[in-house]
Amino acid sequence: MIRVLTQADATWAAQQHAALMPNSVFAAFGVGFLRCFYRVFAQSKHAVAYVWEDASKPAAVITATSNRSAFLRGLILRHGPMLAAYAVLGLMHKPCRRLVAQLRHYPRHGGDTPIQAEMIFITVDPCCRGKKVAHRLIEAVLSDYAARRVDRVHVTIERANAGVRRILDGFGFKVVSSFLLADKQNDLLQLNMAERGTTP
Numbered sequence: 001m002i003r004v005l006t007q008a009d010a011t012w013a014a015q016q017h018a019a020l021m022p023n024s025v026f027a028a029f030g031v032g033f034l035r036c037f038y039r040v041f042a043q044s045k046h047a048v049a050y051v052w053e054d055a056s057k058p059a060a061v062i063t064a065t066s067n068r069s070a071f072l073r074g075l076i077l078r079h080g081p082m083l084a085a086y087a088v089l090g091l092m093h094k095p096c097r098r099l100v101a102q103l104r105h106y107p108r109h110g111g112d113t114p115i116q117a118e119m120i121f122i123t124v125d126p127c128c129r130g131k132k133v134a135h136r137l138i139e140a141v142l143s144d145y146a147a148r149r150v151d152r153v154h155v156t157i158e159r160a161n162a163g164v165r166r167i168l169d170g171f172g173f174k175v176v177s178s179f180l181l182a183d184k185q186n187d188l189l190q191l192n193m194a195e196r197g198t199t200p
């Protein structure tokens, strides 16, 4: 069953993120930082976020923004001091410093337009993989985008993540640029909603 992400899910979502994507840039700042992020996804009117439940327990989550700059403004206004504290702690570690320095490469534009609607994180508990849960969560976000009249969607993925790439290809996403983040090659993918594929 798919439902909207709530603030009560934030701790679980952060722990699942840290466990399943330990090398992601945001995981480098710790579970507290991630919890704060997931809370804002649950609160913000500029976010779209869903949970998939297995036997009434959360097992998968997807987060996205419908207006990235408005979402980030809200994040900084509500949680700026706490995020800064995590950043200072993180910057004390050398590997973290390198990751933060590379964040400046994170794209602001997709092709020739500024990035606005962006899918950010998706994690599916290993117990529930291979059952099209990720497909359904992505479809739910794209339906929400369609209702909000979003016409272009972006997502950044590690080039080595063949699983998620295959899913996104099925929806019609195409690579528009590449960059280095967390010492790994990343691709920025774009979907024109008019060319959107249906759930396979």
Ligand SMILES: CC(C)(COP(=O)(O)OP(=O)(O)OC[C@H]1O[C@@H](n2cnc3c(N)ncnc32)[C@H](O)[C@@H]1OP(=O)(O)O)[C@@H](O)C(=O)NCCC(=O)NCCS
Binding pocket: 020, 021, 120, 121, 122, 123, 124, 125, 128, 129, 130, 131, 132, 133, 134, 135, 136, 157, 161, 162, 163, 164, 166, 167, 200
């Ligand atoms: C990637 C992830 C979200 C997929 O979740 P899922 O619910 O198992 O995905 P689905 O069942 O909807 O689809 C799986 C598809 O990926 C394919 N796939 C999975 N792993 C793959 C791999 N290593 N190489 C190639 N294809 C792969 C499957 O064959 C299937 O394709 P098909 O629909 O054509 O048969 C899940 O594995 C996960 O949480 N990974 C860790 C977090 C992560 O990497 N998130 C993405 C970056 S934000």
